[in-house]
Amino acid sequence: MPMPVPRTAAVAATVALLTGLAAAPARAQADPASQRQRDFAAAAKEFNVPENVLLGVSYLESRWDANAGTPSTAAGYGPMHLTDLREAGVAGTHHDEGTEDPRGDDARPAVHPQAGPAAPPPTLQTVDEAAQLLRTDAKTLRTDPAENIRGGAALLAKYNTDGNWYNAVARYSGSTGDAAQTFADEVFDTIKTGTARTTDDGQQVALAPTPDLAVPQHADRTPAGVECPRRVTCESVPAPYQELPKDDYGNHDLANRPESQKIDHIVIHDTEGYWANVLDLVQDPTYVSWHYTIRSADGLIAQHVPTKDVAWHAGNWYVNAKSIGIEHEGFAAKGTWYTEAMYRSSAKLVGYLSRKYGIPLDRAHIIGHDNVPGTTPITIPGMHWDPGPYWDWSHYFDLLGAPLGGFGLPGSSLVTIDPDFAKNQPAFTGCDKSGSGTPCAPRGSEAVVLHSEPSESSPLLVDIGLHPNGTPSTMDVADVGSRVATGQRYAVAEVRGDWTAIWYLGQKGWFPNPRGARVAKPAIGWVVTPKPGLATVPVYGRAYPEPEAYPAGVTVQAITPLPYSLSAGQKYSSGGTVGSEYYWATTFDPANHVVVKGKLKYVQIQFGHRIAFVKADDVRIVPAF
Incomplete structure (x- = not known):
């Protein structure tokens, strides 16, 4: 269980919370776009939970989104992230798929590890606990946002056994010790500063700031020898550097960076597997490696390889030798979403690493695994595509303090891709792997699809590396051959009315970019x-x-x-x-x-x-x- 806050701090925190509630402005009663705000207020009143505590917890879990009833990486549903493992499936890891050699060094034999399927780890079935409190069923709590909020409020009220809302929030995370405290700290920081946004289904929700809120202070939680920023919880789970039979060894290479080589990139991955299984794999000397893994439920960070050493993660030895690889517990396409707790921990880690190694905070240097190039023509089709089109790069860079887009003059010959994540919903297929033609559930995305002409009915572009037969790219979620990503910059080739063309793989790639709904913003830079x-x-x-x-x-x-x-x-x-x-x-x-x-x-x-x-x-x- 998390350590309690000193009683004086707890009392001050509770008073500040209740004061913040009393000062909250009156809300419009009839606006349908404010229904979720009213749902939070009603649930807080019903279960005697401070409204800003309820709002703060929900924001750290889901940013108040409903996510169309789909589960998060940690099998959490709805704005309050009520967990139901019965709906989660088995998983492997993304290193098992395709033909990519994670090491990517022509001087050595290719590495193709196989992890096999893994079930989700046992954890709290909070959806059942909430259903019992509300005398309802799990399906209702998974699919009805208002009932989901009631369920979360009921749980927080149950967890508040000592009158200390900090401890109740920490318990709500499902974690213990420092990881639970980190989650609670982030919730209380959010309550103190306040925030507001429009959710994925168009609901306008606001959390008024409580500037006098007493937030508990904790000592640095980073163990000795672990490279992590303050105010996150990190642990050491070392990857083995070990000799193997037949003059082989695993699962990374010792180096002396940055003295020996400058670190130029940070590569963002998702695990395509669950936390416990993935950590077992990185400790296997016959498997491959990466530098860090971040847990979905609470943002816990595990470091595996010192950043001075070279991990085998990106499928391109040049990039491996000059990068740091960070895995995020998650899935690129199978209907899951990334939690705010994980986004925040990741952004703090990347910010810390960028400052330590002088890595620019832009999309040329903070890249996804899907942005890593093939090493030779034959390796291109097998390169991986995580973290996928549902990773919110715009929000991530906001958390990094380096917002994307909007820095150039109108008419610039260079643009930054920056669509509205929630409203931008490309019609991808193949998310459930039942077939490349099966439509994915409509979801917000960071990806913008390119056409060969300024028309939605025109074919997509040809990526001769991915499709050596010269056929156009497809809308399969794994096909990145005619797709640009948020934060990337491209030179403008032509403009026709509401359509803009950029130079892309030697072709003009067209996308709608109408005034008033821009998906590309003017940029300044070099070409x-x-x-x-x-x-x-x-x-x-x-x-x-x-x-x-x-x-x-x-x-x-x-x-x-x-x-x-x-x-x-x-x-x-x-x-x-x-x-x-x-x-x-x-x-x-x-x-x-x-x-x-x-x-x-x-x-x-x-x-x-x-x-x-x-x-x-x-x-x-x-x-x-």
Whole structure:
């Protein structure tokens, strides 16, 4: 159980909460868009729970969204995240799927681990507990937002055994110890600062600030040796660096970053599996690795690999060697949603890492696994696509304190993709894996789909890497061949009425961008274009050195172009110039590891849905306004 707050703090907190309630403004009675606000007020009154406590807990769970009755990663339903494990299915992990080699190093045999299916871990069946209190059934609590809110209020009232709402909130998280305290801290911080938003189903909900609220203060919860920010709960679950038979070893590589190599990227993943099973896997020396995992229910962070070392997570050795990989307990497509508790912990961790290593807070450097390029033409179709089109990048960057979009002048030749997440609902298919043509449930998304002409009926673009037969891309949720993501920047190719075209994989990709409902905002930045006299320049999935840079005993790595080209007259957003590097790490003894650095320079570009690289000698870098 979480440690209680000192009695004086508890009394002050309760008084402040009740004072905040008394000061709340009167609400309109008839506005249908305010019904959820009235539901919170009614449930708080019915169960004698301070309304701002009820609102704060719900915000940390779901941001007051109903999510169309679908479960979260932690099998939670509705605004109050009542859990029902009977509705959750088995899972593996995303490293089991496709043909991607998580290590992605041509100098070593491919790694294709298999985890097998795993059931959701046992936890509280809060939906049953609430149903018993309300004398109703679990289905009603899963599908009726108003009843769901009543159920959450009833549980909070039951958990308030000592008159201390902080402890009741901590217990509501379903966790214990520091993780429960972190959840309660986030709730109380939200109550203190207040917030307001329009939910996924159009409800307007507000939590008035309570600036004098006494929020408990706790010591730093980070264990020694764990790299984490303050005011989150972290633990150490080490991944093993271990010798294996046949001169093999697992499951990561020792290094000395950033002294040996600069860390350029943070890669956001989802686990496609449940917390306990995924943590078992990362401790298996025959499996693969990543640096951190974040739990859905409460935002608990586990560190597995020191950030100085190289984990095997992104399917591209160049990116692995220069990135930190963070897994989030979740599923990219199977009807689940990511909790606010997890978003907040993740944003605090990424903010901490970006400051520590000087990583820019933009979508050229904070990338999804789905933005990592294939290494060679043959690897492109097998690359993974998590965290998927339902990860809310715009909200995530708001939490990072680096909001996306809106910084350029009207008519800029560069745009930032930034649709309204809740209203933007592409008609994807294949979410339940029953078939690529099965429609997904309508849901808010960060993805904008591109067409070959300024018409909804025109075909999608061709991604020759994903579809070598030259057929157009599809609306399958896993097909990223004609899709842009929130926060990514692209050069404008043409505008026709309400339609905008951007340069994308050597083609013009069209999307509706009407005035008053923009999905792309003017941006400021740099773009690359072929140097005069070059009809096309090759595009690469990694920035490897020239052959002359390799010392004796280190195998030269091929500089293999991808099956795309950047043509004269086209422009692509620059993510900055990088040096050429290759980390030779093929033996268990790190004394034999070598960082090869060449004279070649590359420019990172936003070429399609994924990033790519071009040689700096092939292109001009020019400003876009």
